[in-house]
Amino acid sequence: MSVQIRPFEAGDRAAWEPLARGYKAFYRTEHDAETYERSWQRLLAGEAVFGLAALLDGQLVGIAHALIHTSVWSGPSCYLQDLFVAPAARGRGVARALIEALAQRARAAGASRYYWTTHRDNATARSLYDRLAEHRGMLRYDFPLDAG
Secondary structure (H helix, E strand, C coil): CCCEEEECCHHHHHHHHHHHHHHHHHCCCCCCHHHHHHHHHHHHHCCCCEEEEEEECCEEEEEEEEEEECCCCCCCEEEEEEEEECHHHCCCCHHHHHHHHHHHHHHHCCCCEEEECCCCCCHHHHHHHHHHCCCCCCCCCCCCCCCC
């Protein structure tokens, strides 16, 4: 069966959280229940951030979280912040379908750029990303804002 991509719906909440937690666990990031609930409500509202659901056989098996933001040098840009597919559904085109659906949404929003980051050791994802997009050699640095 083909992958169905659609915006999140309120009824996706219970299936979304294990996928979101799987994504956060991969990057060794933990959050409390309140943070997951707040993030879900923001994604569902679809204003500053939004999400897409990937379904196989009617089951939610993949998620993408993104935002459209302004840029100093060009028009809007689309940032794919989180992408995760349930281990049992990997290799079936789910991640590609989410990336391509988000590209359509970026085009519709007038974005001139669509990008994402991943860990350098994420070989499985990078194999797909290298086929779909161009790696331009950028590195990301995070400045600790909570440190005085």
